[in-house]
Amino acid sequence: MNIPRSNYPRIVIIGGGFAGISLAKKLSKQEVQVVLLDKNNYHTFQPLLYQVSTGGLEPDSIAYPLRKVLIGYDNFYFRLAEVQEINKENKKLITSIGDLSYDYLVVATGSKTNYFGNKELERNAMAMKSIPQSLNLRSLILENFEQALLTDDYHERDALMNFVIVGGGPTGVELAGALAEIKKGILPKDYPDLDTRRAQINLIQSGDRLLNAMSEKASKKAEDFLEELGVQVWKNVRVTGYDGKTVTTKTDLTFESATFVWAAGVKGATIKGLDTEDLITGTRLIVNEFSQVVGCPEIFAIGDIACMADKDNPHGHPMMAQPAIQQGENLGENLIRLIGGKPLEAFVYKDKGSMATVGRNKAVCDLKRIKFQGVFAWFVWMFVHLFFLIGFRNRVVVFVNWVYNYVRFDREARLIIRPYNRDYSQFKD
């Protein structure tokens, strides 16, 4: 890879997610060379992917060109590349566009969908971890409604309008809520010749409550909100398979569905070349309090891929935006200290709380001192998401869309722009 060496140490960051970007920004204007590698040329604001899938937002408004992250900083290089292997001995990376040596390496590759080894699920389920996947899901949902108009077989029609979402975390809850609102507000107007009352939204959770990383009160209220919207919530149900038509579970319960979304787990997006002993349950890299990968003083990991245990989080921090952003910032400062020969400062996670939105005026917030639900929580949710969204233009466009959607009870980003294709393996993350 033809990136010239400068007099400064080279820090290579793999991945332009929350962690990678917040680190890169900290390194701006420092005496280091920053190389950012990503397989996409854009940052994805993952918390709003479900709004792309459901036509509430256009994909461009939740993405940001990675080349613009450190604009104006001469010693910054972005390359569109897939990293294939880390060669620790020679301190270099093997990538789809050639080799690259590093002085310090930061693995910020994030996470990918975890099917827990179930190949059938992996083959047939829709996931929602990337923009192409979200657009595929959007197209599938819309095409299934178009298809439902064409059949006289009412079993088939029901299956085309039957949504099954597995996973009761924020993604599943938010997607189920958004689909319920589409059923209520958009389908009757747009499909007057379809009996959209028969559309069903099923949310399946293997445990005994939704949003199990949040408070009991938030879980309860989220479930109430979903039921108000007409979502069927199934708790203590474990899905075992989906052949493209029928969802099977551990019991006799089955679902006939043409739209099956798997949001029931993530795992670290590992890279070849790091010892498997460094991986906890095979999916996340164990790091110390300085984000250092054990035994590799010049390799760091931050964000979803990193598992840093502390007393409140013995199995690592939650795999979400806040730990990633904070670890990126901490590591940025530590790398400058390290290069300057100063002692490092241990990472301390500031839990700012968590939140999830179910629908219009319906959200749940667990902040440090206060937990609240409903309209105010919903406004807080929107404000926080606008705040963390990257790019001024994106914020304005998302804001305009939200105001429009709120006032008009509508979602207009409803293009089927990708021919739905059973072989969408190329869009798997």
Added chain:
Amino acid sequence: MNIPRSNYPRIVIIGGGFAGISLAKKLSKQEVQVVLLDKNNYHTFQPLLYQVSTGGLEPDSIAYPLRKVLIGYDNFYFRLAEVQEINKENKKLITSIGDLSYDYLVVATGSKTNYFGNKELERNAMAMKSIPQSLNLRSLILENFEQALLTDDYHERDALMNFVIVGGGPTGVELAGALAEIKKGILPKDYPDLDTRRAQINLIQSGDRLLNAMSEKASKKAEDFLEELGVQVWKNVRVTGYDGKTVTTKTDLTFESATFVWAAGVKGATIKGLDTEDLITGTRLIVNEFSQVVGCPEIFAIGDIACMADKDNPHGHPMMAQPAIQQGENLGENLIRLIGGKPLEAFVYKDKGSMATVGRNKAVCDLKRIKFQGVFAWFVWMFVHLFFLIGFRNRVVVFVNWVYNYVRFDREARLIIRPYNRDYSQFKD
């Protein structure tokens, strides 16, 4: 196709472009059943496609869901379908989703790219007639810049940054201008490690002036604007082929280019089943002053596909939005008259003029009484395009983007979201 018959006559419209939509709107709340068929579920505002290709606008903001066109009108049906054949004898259509009978049929299928029989061009050129094509072109442009960073071979690097656009009509002129602005304003900031001064934009016109449907003054000024922006304009050059690497012409002149866009011609998108004698030079349907296809009193054609000769337009009206919109409106009123047994009114084209934009503060306008160029023309161009754009949300989002792009000299909708694939035949129109 299971569309119930009502007591009212059924009017089937093929195509949801400017013509089809303006007709449908006229038929709203009348005593007719309206069935709109399109192969996409959205209307495309074609005049702004070049801004999607160049990252200035997101695709969703220039598209509008066709289901929403006659929202609230009970006797309106939209179906996502490709029409394969017209069976005139039995007054029915054969489509990808089954047969459909009609009382009145309106062909509003628009136009498609005309390669004039050159298979090599058709195979290797990028076109820009649809949203998927525009996204493909956007991805290709961005990927070629990423690729240019990776090569040490400077011939290859130059080819990756060499743009060849064939066709000096509004599409070619607007695309060339937008690329020149990207070269000037965005590349140096975003690709500091690439010598973007070597990027070249070539606009090739077979005739002796650009915008040959406009006034001499507009042509001259557009060419001046393009040269100011650094576009190389080639007049009287006829392109003969492109093998994916080299553009050949009738003379010795060749270009090495990885981005070759064909905007040099359109032809009517005809459908099987209409007599070929009804076609003028094989591409447009000959209609009388009531938009009736000759010899078929219940079949009409409007927009690009229709060729209605009048004294000012012996070869039919220009293939652009205004004639399509006006023909749709006229036909809407005539169909009501026809059903009511009243005499029809001949179509009279009101030429509102034409315009093209070259870049920031640079446009040319030919109105009926006045022709002007420059900053004011540019504002008029923007106002007119916002006005004709369909959907309130779209207008706001486009406006926000334009203000942002103007103030920041930027274009942020720069995702590579479709893996570029040599076999993009599925996206050909």
